[in-house]
Amino acid sequence: MKHEKNIKASSGYLMLGLLLLVIIGMITGLVVSENPLFVILMAVILFIIKGFFIVNPNSSKVMVLFGAYKGTVKDNGFFWANPFYARQRISLRARNFYSERVKVNDKIGNPILINVILVWKVADTYKAAFDVDQYEEFVRVQTDAAVRKLAGSYPYDNFADGQQEVTLLSGMDEVNEALENEITERLAIAGIKVLEARIGYLAYAPEIANSMLKRQQAVAIVAARKKIVEGAVGMVEDALTKLSADDIIDFDEDKKASMVSNLMVVLCGDKEATPVINTGTLHS
Template identity: 80%
Template sequence: MKKETEFKATNGYIMLFILVVTITGMMTGLIIFDNPLFLLLGLLIILIIKGFFIVNPNSSKVLVLFGAYKGTVRDNGFFWANPFFSRQKISLRARNFDSERVKVNDKIGNPIMINVILVWQVSDTYKSAFDVDNYEEFVKVQTDAAVRKLAGSYPYDNFDDEQAEFTLRSGMDEVNEALENEITERLAIAGIKVMEARIGYLAYAPEIASSMLKRQQAVAIVAARKKIVEGAVGMVEDALHKLSTDDIIDFDDDKKASMVSNLMVVLCGDKEAVPVVNTGTLNS
């Protein structure tokens, strides 16, 4: 497989000087010698003019002669080369690509919306020019394919797959690294260097977003309630132990059950407790 080769073009200012000399010679010959043969220098002048080209910073020119690749000019400046060369401009600048948000299924089948932000640049002009039809379109299509494959490799979260070590939502560093490796492998054929690839947008698809939000809220409520109950049990245990060790009150099983019930209601309830004054015994 061919790769990029560097082409050293002739300094354009030298050829510009030769062009001026040629034009001067032709005009002098026509005027002084009145010889129409000097008009033939006009063909040479046209060929010299066609050979001039400019390469801007972070740009390049791919040179082809009658279907044969001759090299790439990466140096910046004013140059001259064989006028029969065809010259294709390829930018070497770093470029951003913010893909469209696409709907895909995650590992467990949930529809999600996802897009990727990609920073890339051309590293091999030969591959970009000749190994793919349109390297810019190639970047877009292959990036979209890589995103779809990535989304199908991980669950969105671990609600339905508690054994998942990484998810799209929580394992961003690992997921972005996997995404970058996947895109790098796909774009290597086009001579594209991936500088950065990361997920730019991630959410459930609209048709299930409301249901998933309710599920997340339910999970959060259950987790909060569990924490509250764990704390309340500890507080009740401490209160009973303190009352018992300080000989404030003796508890039989019924009194302990009543005390525990009241404390748990007070500590775990959503509303403020309403005090009730008991003027009799606990058993009355």
């Protein structure tokens, strides 16, 4: 037997009625005949009582008889089964697992902190009970292993590799899908069904966080400056073209160079420009 087998247990209420009849018979026999042999019925009563059990909603009982798996009771209610059965309760409810933050290296070697939020449930009670030891601990360990493997498969961001399309930071959909597939494959041996798996926390490790923040700021400043320069060049070009087209002023190369220099300083400078009134010529 390598897979779950559902079985039907006897109604507990029918056996409870039989138990009451046995108790009444024992008491009546002792009172009427005063025969101590009726005390033997006490062993029968205890035997019957041991067979009662309850299965709550979204729960199950795994039945084992002298080391042999006999099946799993998933129906809810009050039941009776062979008193010699060893019964193990396994919950079928969906459960959340919020892993601890672990420090790992991403694909390019940067230390990062990462954890995962996992929603799972037991799908095969036989595998959960007999194929692994302590299936809940198995879920925890294998999830941590999957997170470490995932973090080493992607870079945190694409600063070092501009051609890298999928990163832990920007490719969340693809990364979460890869994480879910990895955890599902690892937990299949324990009969666990993964309902959802996604990254819950992601950040650089403290020892490089400040350096990486400065790098991000530098990249943002360079990108902003690039946009400013591109816009300034276009504005200067439009201004010179407009001035020449309307015959407002005739530029020679020196005047054009001076005009371009002044406009670029004004448009690209960090501070507001301070106007200077020139009362002479452009060459004075």
